[in-house]
Amino acid sequence: MNFGETIKKIRKDKNFTQKELSEGILTRSHLSQIETNNYYPSYDKFFLLLNRLNIVFEEFLFVQNDQKMLFNQHIRSQISEAANMDDTEKLKNLAVTAKDLYEKTENITYYHYMLICKALISYSISHTVNDDMIQFVTPIKDYLFGMDNWYLYELKLFNNIIYALTVDEALLFARTSLRRLANFQYFLEFQHIEQNIYTNLSTLCLEHKNFQAAKDFAEIAIEKAKKYMLVYEKVCSEVNHAIARIKLGENGNAYEVIEKNMLILEYLEFDSLHGHFSEFLKKFEISIEA
Incomplete structure (x- = not known):
């Protein structure tokens, strides 16, 4: 489903007329052009439309993707589930999947997911922080500490590697992360x-x-x-x-x-x-x- 079709589907699902959705945001003719993919709104107008439709951007992407979760979100959810259940076999499979996806896409998110899986597996074996764990999370730590500011993705990453930091490192960056997290x-x-x-x-x-x-x-x-x-x-x-x-x-x-x-x-x-x-x-x- 393309951009305009998604806007139109959500509007019709929620029983909005074009006039009701567009009023005070843009002209009705512009909305009609959006729905036929002949016009793309500015970011501020786009988010005003989403706000009036009472949906968030992630939900918009979910609908646009034919109601399928984006795969990087899906694998993140699976890792969290496997970690909570201490399911080592599932973590091993997810590590292989994330590695393959990283090699195909060069998307650093999959690289981070692979490292997190390997670190969790290492912890499951010994039930203690060990050198292998620290080695796996070091690239993530370097990535985080090289950032001028953190957003939700970075805050989640930090949360996933706390156990492999020194106490001083964890306390230092926890204070920063909790202040930043308050914005969300x-x-x-x-x-x-x-x-x-x-x-x-x-x-x-x-x-x-x-x-x-x-x-x-x-x-x-x-x-x-x-x-x-x-x-x-x-x-x-x-x-x-x-x-x-x-x-x-x-x-x-x-x-x-x-x-x-x-x-x-x-x-x-x-x-x-x-x-x-x-x-x-x-x-x-x-x-x-x-």
């Missing part, structure tokens, strides 16, 4: 990115045995997960928080919190994820009742 607070993705940054910072601090910082970041992560009703993220954050409390000697109900969340994963039949957290607990010499 009205985007749907804002909630996940913000919460994940705090969860990943807590995980990083656990890896480096900075348990007080891990506890502090996990507390914020739990608060954000509750605020945005992010169930999976709440489980991860609560486990991190409980581990930090145990290692700080502030046990309280920490063991019960871990047991509860492990039971949730077991009840939901998230077997691979349950196994991942079991290994994570072993690393910190924490055992709970089966």
